Amino acid sequence: MELKPPESLKLTGNVDEHWRAFKQRFQLYVAAMGLETKPDSRKVAMLLTIAGAQALDVYNTFVFDEPEDKEKLDVVLSKFDAHCSPKKNECYERYVFRSRMQTQHEPFDNFLTDLKVKAQSCNFGLLKDSMIRDQIVFGVRDGKLRERLLREVELTLETAVKMCRASELSLQQVRTFSELSTGTTSQFSDGAAAVGVVSSQRNRNAQRRKLPEEAIINCKRCGSRHKVRQCPAYVETDHRPLVAIIKKHLNEMSPRIQRLMMKMQRYDFTLIYTPGKHLILADALSRAPTDISVSSTEEEIQCHVNLVSTVLPVSDGKLQQIVEATAKDTELQLVIQNMDEGWSIGSCSQFFNVKSDLSIVNGLLLKNNRIVIPQVLRQDILQRIHEGHLGIEKCKRRARESVFLAWTK
Structure with a gap:
């Protein structure tokens, strides 16, 4: 029985993934051809022949403890593993x-x-x-x-x-x-059906606009009867940017907004903007808050936030060092103060445009899921980003995925 051998090994791009896929295909090919009992020297020769010229050049650079190890399949595979799959961070x-x-x-x-x-x-x-x-x-x-x-x-x-x-x-x-x-409908009258749907939608919109404010309607959102635009599924806010912020994907939000959105997951609502001078009831309720908590997900949300902070791409020692440096950094402490008390004019201008993305988690100042690096550690972080000689674009991408510096775009 003749089977087509696997494709040659690609040593460009994601070499680790290419090698693991090639290794699995080669082992399946050896089993399908019934070559398990054949000498290792023959299987090594078959491996190098199928893998191609680039893999053969890599093989010639390997250093073996014993000369006969060159013809042992397990040893050769382990050498390729070490070459194509380096130790991961x-x-x-x-x-x-x-x-x-x-x-x-x-x-x-x-x-x-x-x-x-x-x-x-x-x-x-x-x-x-x-x-x-x-x-x-x-x-x-x-x-x-x-x-x-x-x-x-x-x-x-x-x-x-x-x-x-x-x-x-x-x-x-x-x-x-x-x-x-x-x-099925289009078989009878495609044009009439399309016109009918558009006309019906326009008629419903026109009727909705003509309804007086005192009219009572059967609401499909909340399932009850109430006046027009007084559905409890409408949430009014005087913070206009929040209307656009909650439309983002959960992973693109800062932990502070993530906590808010996870609390609201149980509700189906539409957020609309209303000027603060018209939110009389909400303003009155905010002056007389209740001591009874109605949230049953606070503990789960806090666990999620802690989990996000624990999987940040930084070691525990370096994380503690950043926390301590943040506490001593006057600029970042002023940013945190502005977040709590409101931004004053001209204060921390480099952070003002991203203030909605900032949050504080366990003493760390974050911009979305990126760590804001204090001034004293920025040079050290830049040196760590350049370790490994990954190239300009990969170094930039690595920095943008994990840290935020005052001059980082």
């Missing part, structure tokens, strides 16, 4: 894992598979399944699905996967039914 790998979000139109199974692959290099140990489960809840793109997952008191990875697959399947089925229904 655990903090950085965990940061990459925690930053993985489900993209638009990405199937859930692809998202799950990528999470499992990234988790292999994070050294989670016994917490591997629970960390993958948490990232599914955090990274799934469907807000309604995330709300259902958060309702589960004893959520396991298996349960989360079943719920996500069921939700995705149901959406596909509903989409199929809608397409079939639209196709």
